[in-house]
Amino acid sequence: MSQYGAILVLGGGVAGVQTALDLSELGYYVYLVEKKASVGGVMAQLDKTFPTNDCSL
C-alpha cells in the first residue's frame, strides 16, 4: 500500500477529539494521543460556554 489509512491526532482537547471523530466517520483509523489521563482538555473544565451558557460536555 502506498499510503496508510490511519492518522495520528496529537492532543485530546476539543479540537483533537472533534478531528478524531470526523476522521473515523470519514473512514480512517485514528490514534488520539493525549498527555493527560483523560481527553476533553480545557473544555471539560468549563462549566458553561458563552453566550448560550450551554453546558460544555
Add this chain to the structure above:
Amino acid sequence: MVEAGRSPNIEILSNARLEALEGKPGQFVARVHQEPRFIDEDKCTACGMCTMYCPRPVVDTYNERLEVTRAPHIDYAQAIPSSYYIDAKACLRVNYETCNLCAQTCTAKAIDFSQKPKEHALEVGAVVLAPGFGRVDSSVLERFGYGRYPDVVTSYEFERLTCASGPTEGHIVRPSDNKTPRKIAFLQCIGSRDETCGNGYCSTVCCMYAIKEASVAKEHEPDLDISLFFMDVRTQGKGFDEARQRAQEKYGLHVIRARVPRVEQVDGMLALTWTTDDGKSHSDLFDMVVLSVGLDSPEDAQSIAELADIKLNHYDFCKTTAGAPLATTREGIYVAGAFQGPKDIPESVTQASGVAAMASELLAESRNTCTISVTYPEEDKAIEAEEPRIGVFVCHCGVNIAGTVDVKAVRDYAGSLPGVVLYEDTLYSCSQDALKSIAEKIKENRLNRVVIAACSPRTHEPLFQETLRSIGLNPALIEMANIRDQCAWVHSQEPEAATEKSKDLVRMAVAKARLLEPLAQPTVDVTPNALVIGGGAAGMTAAISIADQGYRCVLVEKGRKLGGNLSRLAWTLDGQDASSVLDSLKKKVKDHPNIHVQLESQVESISGYVGNFTTTINSKGKTKVINHGVAVLATGAREYKPSGYLYGENNRVMTQLELEEKLKRGKAFLKNARNVVMIQCVGSRGEDLKHCSRLCCSQAIKNALMIKEHSPDTNIYIFFRDIRTYGFHEDLYREAREKGIVFLRYMPDRRPEVVRRGRGIAVKGFDRLMGEDIEIPASLVVLSTGIAPGDNVELAKVIKAPLTSDGFFLEAHAKLRPVEVAVDGFYLCGLAHGPKSLDESIAQAKAAAAKAVIPLAKGKVAVAPIVSQVDQKTCIGCGICESLCPFNAIRLVKVNKRRKAQTITASCKGCGICASHCPTLAISMGGFTDQEILAQIHAFSGGKCEDEA
C-alpha cells in the same frame, strides 16, 4: 466526547506523548511513549472505592487545585476513558512499594501495578497537531498581585468557583475568608496584548469568557457589583456582540475601558487605579479581582515543532498562512485549534473538521483500509415474534448497588412478575465476562426480552444492545432499570426505601419489556455526489476539497464568474496578494475532473432528504435537475452600502473594498492625499446591522498600513468604537500606532460626521482625550461599512433552514456543530454563516467539506431506530404533526386522494411531539409507544390500575 470513547476506530492513548516522527506524507511512522494508568480500563467500573480508601492526598488539578483528591481518581465523572487512573507521582505503592490498599478494596480486580510503560510505533498517513494552548507564565500574574493576595484569582479558578459541580457548588466565595464578595473586578488582557511578556497578540476569547463568568456569578449572587476593565471590548463572534449587550444590561455589569496597571492590597481590600481615555484618573476598592488570563502557545510548542519538523510563528504558535490556514510548513502535517492561534470553541471545532478534510484529501485512496467494521449475525425474527420470554439481570455493581439495595430481594421479586422466565443477579453486569454469560443465558433460555437492572441507559444501554445484536436479537428488545445512579447512590441513607424503589423500577421495566417490539434499523443509500451553492472563496474551497476527497460535485454560482468577494480584495490580512489565492482556487476548480461548474445559475427547488436530494436549478433560463446526496451552502454576503456620510454623493467617500479595488489599480491617487480618515462601524453594531462585522477593524488597519507604505506622509485617522484586531491581527494594530496612525474612539451617541467644506470634505468628530470637537479636512474618507447578509431568505425557505435575526444561516449548534444546518444533509460555510476573514472562510469551507463527505464516504445513512410511524388508517390528515415537527420529518401525502401524514424516517429524531399531539392517536413512537408508557404507568400503580385509556 462520549462518542470518541465508543468508536471502534478511535484508539485513545492516554498518558502518552509523541517521541519521534519519521517518514513522508502518506507514510509516517510515529513513535509514541505511553505511561501506565495502573488501572485496567476494561475492568474498572468507576465505582470510586479506590479514591475513598487511598490515604494519599493529591491536589485536584481538574478543579484548579481548589480541591483535594487521592492518588487513584478520575478527573471528572464523565471523563473518557471512563476508568480511574493512579497518579504515579503520588502513589505510595508505585514509589515506595507500600500501602496497596486500593488494590485490596477493588472488587473488580482492576488495579494492576505490574503495568509497564508502552512504546508504540504507529504507521500513519497524516498527522494532526491539536495540542491546545498553554498557560501564561505565573510571573505575569504576579505583577497583578496573584500569589501575594489570596483574593486575586485567575479566570480558570473563578470558572470552577461558579460551577455548580465545582468545589464550592457554585457559591462565589473569597479565598481569604470564604465569605461572599460584594465587589469584583475583572482585569482583561492579562498576558495578552502585552509585549512586555512576549505576547503581543490578542487571546480572542477572554472578553467573552469574562462576560460569561460575570453573568454566571450574578446569577448565583444577584447583589454582586461587577466591573470589567477592558482595553477594547472584543466580542466579534457570531451573535456575541448582541449577547454581550444583553448581559451588560440584564446583569448591570460595569464596563470600563481602561487598562489597570497593578493591584494593591489596602485593609484587606484590593485597590485598583486606572486612567480612562479622557485622561482622568480613578481609583476604587474591590473584594476580589479576577485576572482574565490569555492563551499562550503550548508549553511543548518548541519540542512539537522539532519532532514534527514544522515552523512556528514569532509567538511560538504554529505557522500558517491566510490562504492555507490549516496546513503547517510540512506536507501531511496539519494543525487545528488554539495551536494555530488563540481561538474559541466554535472556531476550534470548525478547524478540527477542516483538518479532517485535509487529511482525507491526502489519503483519499486509502480510505476504509485500516478501519474496523463490526458485523452481526442475522436477526432471529422467529424467536422475537414468540410470546415474551423475559430475562431480568440485577446488577450488584460491586457494592455500589448491593451496598444499599437488597439485590437478591429485587431479583426474587423480579421472578414473580408475569413474563419473567429467568432472573439472576450479577456482580458487574457490564464486565466482559458477565456480558458473555448474559449472552449465553439468553440463548440457553430462548429469551426474547431482556431487562437489566443496573445503571443508566444513557451510558450503558449501547453496551447491552451490542450484546443482543451479537447473538442475533434486535437491540430494541432491552430495557434498563436505573437502580444505581437514580436509586442506590442517591438513597444510600434509606436502604429499605431504595430496595422498594428498585422493585418498582424493575416492575415498570418488565411491564415495558413485555411490549417491546423489534425496531427496524434501516439505512438509505447515498447518491455519492455533492452540490455546492456559491462560487466565492468558501464555495470553491469546499468544492475542491470534496473533489479531492474523491467525490463529484456541482458548483452553482449565480454570477457570471467565480470569485465572489475575494475578487474585490487586494491583499489578505497577512499581506499575501489576494489575487494569487483567487487564481489558484479558480484554476483548481476549472481543472478538476470531479467538479462541474454552473455559472449564472440559481437553485429553484430542492426535495428529498440526506443522501437523496433532487435539486432543480435555473441555468441561464434553462432548467436542470441535479441528484445529490449532500449540499454545501456557501452563498456569501455583501459589503453593506450605507446612507449618509456623503457616500454616493461625493467621490472622495468610499467603502473599504472600493478603496482596495482602487489601490489594486494603482497608487497614483495617493499622491496628494494629505489626510485620510477612516470611520469604523458604519452600519455595524447598531446603526443598520445589529451585528459586529468582525473583520472591518483588521481590514481598515491593513489598508491604512498599505497607504502608509506608499505614501508615508499621508496622515491617517481612524474613528472607532472598539478596535477588534483579535488574534495575531493585533500586530497590525500595534504597527499602525507605531507608524503614527491616529486612533480616535467615539461613542455611539456621538458619531463622526462627514461634511462638505468648499470643494472638499471634512470629518467632524470629538476628541475624547482633549475633550473637544475637532474637524479634520479629508482627502479621502473610507467607511468600514460592514458585512450584510446576502439574499438568503428564498433559499432558506426552499431548504427550510433557519436564519438568524441578522439574516445569516443558522448553524445546528453554535459550539458543537458550527458548520451543519439543522436540516440533515446541509452544511454551511463562509460569509453565508456570518462575517469572517478569508482564512476563517477557508477553514470553515474545509470543515463543511469534511462533514459533507461523511455520508458520501459511508455510502449509506443509518436511520435512528427511535422514529415515529403513522398509522394511515386512523390518520385524518389534519397536519398538526407536520407543523409541530421541529425537523420537518413529517410530510402530508395523498393516499387514495386523501391527505395522510407520513414520517420521513431519515429525518426523524424521535422526540415524539407528533405522537403526543395527534388527535386520533395515529402516531406511534418506536421504543416509546403509548402502550409501553401506559404499561409503565400501570406498573407504577402496582398493577392496581387497569388500562383505561
Add this chain to the structure above:
Amino acid sequence: MGECHYQSGNYEAMVVAETCRQTLKDIGVEPERLSLDWASAAEAPRFVELITGYVKRIKGMGALGTGEGEEAKPVIDRRLKAAVRAASARKPRTSLGTLSKGLHKGGDYTPEAIEAGVAKKVLPAIRQQRITEEVLILLKEEGAMDEGHLAEATGASGDEIQKILEGLSRRKKISQDEAGWVLMTA
C-alpha cells in the same frame, strides 16, 4: 445540552402541562401536583433542589384526595377516569393540537399566552368531553339518574348538562325513562 435537544420540545411540553393543570383544576385536583421544571445535564444540584422541594410540596398537600377535601376522593377518581377518556378523544386532542400549532407559528410561548390559549381553546373541549364521559360512567355504575343529579355529580352547569344529554341521546347512547336518564344497551 442546555437548551432543548429537540429545539421546540420543551415549548410543546409547556402547553401540554398547562392543559393538564387546567384540567386538574377543573376536576377538583390541586393543579400544583403537576410540576414542569428544567434541569440541564450539567445541573445535578439544581435537579436535587427541584426534586427535594417538589416532594416536600406534595407531602404538604397530602395524598391525592386529602388535600382536596375529605369528600372529594371518590368524585376525583371518577372525574380522573372521565378526564383520561376525554384526553384520548379526538375533539379535545384536536383543540390542543390546533393551539400548539398556532403558538408554534406565532412563536409566543410566554406563560400568559399559553395560559390564555389553553383556557380559551382547549379546556372547554376537554371539559365538555369529560362531563360527557362522566355521565356515561355514572349511568353505568349508579343506574338511572335525572338531569339535576347528573349536573350536580359532574359539576356541570344546567346549560352544559342539557346540551350534553341532548347530544348523547341524539347519538343513541342514552335515553330517558321514568327514573331518569339511562344507558342504552347496544
Add this chain to the structure above:
Amino acid sequence: MSQEKANLKENEMTREGFDPHILGFFCHWCCYAAADSAGVSRYQYPPNVRVIRVMCTGRIDVRFVLEAFRCGADGVFTGG
C-alpha cells in the same frame, strides 16, 4: 372500580408520615442526565419518585399525566 383506591394504606391518607407516590417523566437529554449526574456526585434526595424516561418532554401526552393521577400518583414531576 375504586378498589385500587381502597387499597391505599390508611396512613397515606393523612399528612403525618405520608409517603407520596410520585411519577416522574424525565427527558433523556436533560433532566434524566441531571439525575444520573446527581447520583455520580452521591447527592441524596427523597426516594419517592419513580421515573419514566422519554426522549423529550414533548413526548408527554396529556393522557399520560391524567392516567398517572388516576393510577394513584399523588404527584407528577415532568422534567426537561
